[in-house]
Amino acid sequence: MNTEVNLGGIVMKNPVTTASGTFGFGLEYQPYVALQRLGAITVKGTTLKPRLGNPPPRIAETPSGMLNAIGLQNPGVERVAEEIMPRLAGLGVPVIINIAGDTVEDYAQVARRLDGVPGVAGLEVNISCPNVKKGGIQFGSDPHTAAEVTRAVKAATGLPVIVKLSPNVTDLVAMAEAVARAGADALSMINTLLGMAIDVDRRRPVLGNITGGLSGPAVRPVAVRAVWQVHRALPFTPILGMGGIMTARDALEFILAGATAVAVGTGNFVNPLATVDVVGGIEQYMSNHGFTNISELVGLAQRYTGDN
Amino acid sequence: MSQLMQAEITDCRETAPGIWVTEFMAPSLAQGAVPGQFLHIRCGEGSDPLLRRPISIHSVDRQSGRVKIMFQAVGKGTAWLASRRYGFIDIIGPLGRGFTMFTGEQTGLDCYNPRLVVVGGGIGAAPLYFLLQELARMGCVQQVMVLLGARTANQLLILDAARVLGFNVRVATDDGTTGYRGPVTDLLAEELQRKPDFVFACGPSPMLKPLCDMLRDAGVPGEVSVEERMACGVGACLSCVCRVKDTGGIETYRHVCVDGPVFAAGEVVW
Numbered sequence: 001m002n003t004e005v006n007l008g009g010i011v012m013k014n015p016v017t018t019a020s021g022t023f024g025f026g027l028e029y030q031p032y033v034a035l036q037r038l039g040a041i042t043v044k045g046t047t048l049k050p051r052l053g054n055p056p057p058r059i060a061e062t063p064s065g066m067l068n069a070i071g072l073q074n075p076g077v078e079r080v081a082e083e084i085m086p087r088l089a090g091l092g093v094p095v096i097i098n099i100a101g102d103t104v105e106d107y108a109q110v111a112r113r114l115d116g117v118p119g120v121a122g123l124e125v126n127i128s129c130p131n132v133k134k135g136g137i138q139f140g141s142d143p144h145t146a147a148e149v150t151r152a153v154k155a156a157t158g159l160p161v162i163v164k165l166s167p168n169v170t171d172l173v174a175m176a177e178a179v180a181r182a183g184a185d186a187l188s189m190i191n192t193l194l195g196m197a198i199d200v201d202r203r204r205p206v207l208g209n210i211t212g213g214l215s216g217p218a219v220r221p222v223a224v225r226a227v228w229q230v231h232r233a234l235p236f237t238p239i240l241g242m243g244g245i246m247t248a249r250d251a252l253e254f255i256l257a258g259a260t261a262v263a264v265g266t267g268n269f270v271n272p273l274a275t276v277d278v279v280g281g282i283e284q285y286m287s288n289h290g291f292t293n294i295s296e297l298v299g300l301a302q303r304y305t306g307d308n
Numbered sequence: 309m310s311q312l313m314q315a316e317i318t319d320c321r322e323t324a325p326g327i328w329v330t331e332f333m334a335p336s337l338a339q340g341a342v343p344g345q346f347l348h349i350r351c352g353e354g355s356d357p358l359l360r361r362p363i364s365i366h367s368v369d370r371q372s373g374r375v376k377i378m379f380q381a382v383g384k385g386t387a388w389l390a391s392r393r394y395g396f397i398d399i400i401g402p403l404g405r406g407f408t409m410f411t412g413e414q415t416g417l418d419c420y421n422p423r424l425v426v427v428g429g430g431i432g433a434a435p436l437y438f439l440l441q442e443l444a445r446m447g448c449v450q451q452v453m454v455l456l457g458a459r460t461a462n463q464l465l466i467l468d469a470a471r472v473l474g475f476n477v478r479v480a481t482d483d484g485t486t487g488y489r490g491p492v493t494d495l496l497a498e499e500l501q502r503k504p505d506f507v508f509a510c511g512p513s514p515m516l517k518p519l520c521d522m523l524r525d526a527g528v529p530g531e532v533s534v535e536e537r538m539a540c541g542v543g544a545c546l547s548c549v550c551r552v553k554d555t556g557g558i559e560t561y562r563h564v565c566v567d568g569p570v571f572a573a574g575e576v577v578w
Contacts, residue, residue: 024544032312032400032542044546052561057537059547064355066539073546073561217355246355269359269539270350272312272400 008185009160010122012039019265020098032272042096050076055208065216069209089119100126111156128166128191140166143178150182162186188240216266220244231258248281258299335373343439344406344570348541350398351385364435378434422505429511457492461485500526517578530573551577
């Protein structure tokens with residue numbers, strides 16, 4: 001059985017990675033998870049300078065989901081390259097670093113700094129964080145600026161570049177087409193959906209940041225639809241699908257919709273073994289249904305258009 | 309070393325109105341946990357409620373390997389947990405940094421036979437019973453003054469258990485149903501005049517904030533256990549931040565799940 005996938009130049013032994021921001025820098029989960037079982041590890045959003053993040057409360061639980069407004073807290077690219085990557089590089093698992101910035105030049109500088117750092121297999125460009133004032137979503141809501149960031153990052157690095165898209169746009173396909181034309185090697189979707197919760201007893205927003213990003217099983221249908229639409233429009237652009245994946249069956253929805261690889265995010269908080277459970281469950285499914293290569297499953301549900 | 313485990317429930321009972329104690333078999337926790345540490349517990353089977361709940365360790369019995377948690381059934385998750393009378397619960401733990409007197413770190417307790425004060429407010433008393441168990445095991449009972457506060461008499465959750473261990477206990481209630489009528493920090497103010505060597509505290513923010521100010525003014529060192537909304541429990545998601553002042557006086561965020569939940573009283577910025 002072959003579960004190896006190629007995500008825009010990142011070769012993964014199976015299609016399962018972690019969603020940025022839910023798995024720290026990987027080592028936090030080492031006591032619980034056999035990290036070597038993962039297809040790749042996608043780490044926390046990294047910026048040029050260290051960032052303190054937003055004031056608490058930073059999360060709120062919602063029906064079958066959660067809101068977060070962490071605000072890209074991270075130690076900065078220098079420490080990630082110098083202190084964290086040497087510890088991750090030895091695992092033998094491709095590491096995808098999520099990068100973010102306040103300006104186009106910030107993205108390019110972070111990308112340049114990570115080029116050639118041992119263990120870094122690719123970059124995920126975060127143009128979709130809903131929780132920071134500058135950067136993030138402002139680059140991800142206009143196709144022209146999204147393309148500009150993509151071109152700048154591509155020019156700054158030889159690493160495979162995945163661009164992470166926001167569902168908080170009117171026309172996701174137009175965004176996907178713009179960044180693909182600008183040279184993105186792959187797309188990841190979806191980042192969180194902008195939301196908020198109000199504490200009725202205290203009559204004020206729950207989150208310190210007021211609004212936050214919704215994740216978890218509640219968003220899964222939105223995410224599956226996003227992958228479906230983008231794969232339909234861009235069948236040759238690999239997609240990293242994510243949004244509320246808790247089990248292998250959830251992951252298979254994304255793969256059947258057209259995702260080459262999948263990421264487990266909020267699911268890690270509930271079940272630290274979610275990623276490895278998904279890997280095992282996909283293998284079991286392939287074996288049960290007679291599939292020998294994972295690529296046979298990618299986009300298989302697209303054969304049904306709704307007409308038949 | 310923290311582990312993911314399925315622990316068999318051996319008892320579950322309501323110990324005070326709305327307050328539950330669940331006991332389960334977890335020898336590795338009973339052996340390895342330190343007072344102030346917590347467990348991250350799955351409180352449901354489906355996706356709603358979704359997240360685990362951080363609950364402090366209430367007591368351990370090293371011989372039998374049994375561990376107890378004490379919690380308030382306030383929402384969907386804790387109500388679900390209170391409804392589990394047998395079977396298994398899904399736990400990650402022990403997590404976090406406990407009271408440093410028991411973690412082998414520098415404690416600031418350099419005097420011989422230190423005089424200690426333990427202050428608990430409401431459900432915040434739950435982890436302090438584990439602390440009292442350890443202090444009793446060390447033969448410190450005579451050197452400790454325990455101060456407990458609650459809204460009303462039946463919410464003084466560890467009063468009887470602390471007395472059974474032989475501790476001196478003074479109580480305060482908001483409604484005056486027993487003991488001093490008023491905040492437990494008023495009792496602490498009296499104790500601070502006797503210049504204790506160290507204070508341990510856990511309770512709601514409205515209690516801990518003035519308590520930290522009082523310790524600073526009195527020049528008495530201490531540690532407080534704080535709470536924050538938490539998702540992963542292991543330092544990955546960066547949700548549960550607590551604002552602290554580092555040694556250089558610079559304000560920064562630390563993570564309640566890995567840097568806490570116990571912090572030096574002087575470092576927390578309220």
